[in-house]
Amino acid sequence: MRYVSVAVAAAGVLLAAGAVTYSAVAGDDGPGVRPPSADSADAGFARDMAVHHQQAVEMSYVVRDRTTDADVRRLAYDIAQTQANQRGMLLGWLDLWGLPKVSSKPPMTWMGMGRMPAGEDGALMPGMATDTEMRKLGSLNGRQAEVFYLQLMTAHHKGGIHMAEGCAARCTVGAEKRLAQGMVDAQQSEIDLMAGMLKERGAAPRP
Template identity: 45%
Template sequence: MNSSETTDQPSKPSQRTALLIIGLIGAIAVGFALGALTNLLGPDAKSSLTVPASDSVDVGFAQDMSVHHSQAVDMASIALTKSTDNDVRTLAFDILTTQQNQLGQMQAWLTMWDQPLSKVGPYMEWMSSDSGSGHGSHGTSATMDMAHSGPVDTMPGMASPEDLAALRAAEGLQLDTLFLQLMLRHHEGGLPMMEYAAADATEGPVRSLAQTMVNTQQSESKLMTDMLAARGAAPLPMN
């Protein structure tokens, strides 16, 4: 056995262990949110809740943003376990933990509302002109008009299967750059949905969470833009 084989072998179980831990963290976060909410409200909670309609902004946002967040968690997991850049790893950890927590909150609401945790497209139907409370006067994103074009088969900013395969195969600077590009586009693509829900959701906690997402992801987008520039790379165009 040569020295390179001796050096490479320990990384495989280490990476599998890291992925397992991340998977457990995700499962625990979602389970904790669901269980804690149920215990807090008690067995008769549903009778006292305001339950939004199945075609409401609240339900549509929770379902579609759960899908959007799930992909961000997946991409952050890849960067966290493969990158050797501390700044990239820190960002990936922050995105993974923040969005997994938010995912747990949204799935808890959907459970309490007796709604499916996710759906197969079309997506963004809840952003049509007859949903919400007058979105036309709200929203500050320059991409809001794009989001009002009607139901879509793929949400803006979502990475393709080919993108994800390339991210998993990448190493070193290529990995870091591609992660930052894909995640920046992902954040920017989801922003109109968050702004819309922050303005037009009927439930206060949904509006509050959506606004928190707006604030966090705008800050992270600025950070990722600066990190790309420092690495001599440019953002990807919106897909």
């Protein structure tokens, strides 16, 4: 199977959201509207998804150096670039809103979820790889690295979709809600793509 980039759709979301970055400060409702509060879903999603995205970027750069497969390297590059750009946008909105990038509350509190169970080995949010899994990815090469990356990223995307759907339902800033929905659509497309790539390699997503 030849990999066809799905980053084009994601790029459109980024351009649309970037065009209204300033209006996002005012919740898309014009001047005089108060920006989101530090405890809002808008701020919580921006903080948590920035952390979630950072790990996806790290995983993608790791596998890029562990395989010569053109399709996996292209997918990893697209994921790294798209999520790095989205991460910058989310952190930029926090700056524009005058809100901290770190919260004293556990991740996912804005979705009504508490701290991840003890012993999750560095996995701060649903779908995130553990520290042990990240070390394992960095120790593999070739086909083994490809399969493990595709499995980890599939789980990572599923967790990201869960968070993005939460923002689409709970956030109040129009630009952020649109970005979140764009994440849902793009990452689901990549999950479908990765399922095919895993099948080609005699593997499947992890249960």
